[in-house]
Amino acid sequence: xxxxxxxxxxxxxxxxxxxxxxxxxxxxxxxxxxxYRWETAKSPEALFVMTLNGDEKKKGRISATLNTKEGxxxxxxxxxxxxxxxxxxxxxxxxxxxxxxxxxLFVKA
Amino acid sequence: GAGVSQSPRYKVAKRGQxxxxxxxxISGHVSLFWYQQALGQGPEFxxxxxxxxxxxxxxLPSDRFFAERPxxxxxxxxxxxxxxxxxxxxxxxxxxxxxxxxxxxxxxGSRLTxx
Numbered sequence: 707x708x709x710x711x712x713x714x715x716x717x718x719x720x721x722x723x724x725x726x727x728x729x730x731x732x733x734x735x736x737x738x739x740x741x742y743r744w745e746t747a748k749s750p751e752a753l754f755v756m757t758l759n760g761d762e763k764k765k766g767r768i769s770a771t772l773n774t775k776e777g778x779x780x781x782x783x784x785x786x787x788x789x790x791x792x793x794x795x796x797x798x799x800x801x802x803x804x805x806x807x808x809x810x811l812f813v814k815a
Numbered sequence: 816g817a818g819v820s821q822s823p824r825y826k827v828a829k830r831g832q833x834x835x836x837x838x839x840x841i842s843g844h845v846s847l848f849w850y851q852q853a854l855g856q857g858p859e860f861x862x863x864x865x866x867x868x869x870x871x872x873x874x875l876p877s878d879r880f881f882a883e884r885p886x887x888x889x890x891x892x893x894x895x896x897x898x899x900x901x902x903x904x905x906x907x908x909x910x911x912x913x914x915x916x917x918x919x920x921x922x923x924g925s926r927l928t929x930x
Contacts, residue, residue, distance in 0.1 A: 710857070712857075737916075738915075738916040738917065740916070740918065740919075742919075742921075747923070748923060749818065749819065749920075749921040749922055749923045749924070750858075750906070750919075750921040751921075752918050752919065752920070755916045755918050757916055795857060795858070797857075799917075800915070800916075800917055801846070801863060801871075801917050802860050802863070802871065803848075803860065803917060803919065804860070805850075805857035805858045805859070806857050807855065807856050807857040808857055
């Protein structure tokens, strides 16, 4: 059974703090790794998709890295803002995407 | 449409009732997916359509769950004789089927509570 693990489950930070969370996934039969952001009462929104070992993606203050050989990805947020408060979902695979349980981020002003 | 639209956003059902959840994907998107997200867990795959064909329904938890997409656009997820364990957020997602990495555009979900 393929499993995607995310840690921590939740995180409380102050505005301006930088933070990072982890996604672990099976290192065999790698296809793609996705990060989604899900704000309360909204739709999950794709942040990044990464397919190659060593990939690094960046969007504004958010960046992600990928290590397919050891089966992990990190998501970094630099200088957290209250609007970054959301659940960050990691997902692994192709058409039958397997999601982790998410990291819930709370940024306090 | 501009995005993936789901209705109803919230549904409360008594145990044993039948419910129908609707998904209106982005116009032209051939692939449509249903996911179930129980409290504290990540979304779990239920079923996948390519146009009107249901290519994978391996995630449907029981024969009380049924999904259709008769004209290859709008899809309905039907749950018969609802049970308390069916309480969850049901997410619909679509894409144009052309991206190998399968990036999904999600709706906001339908939250089902079974009493």
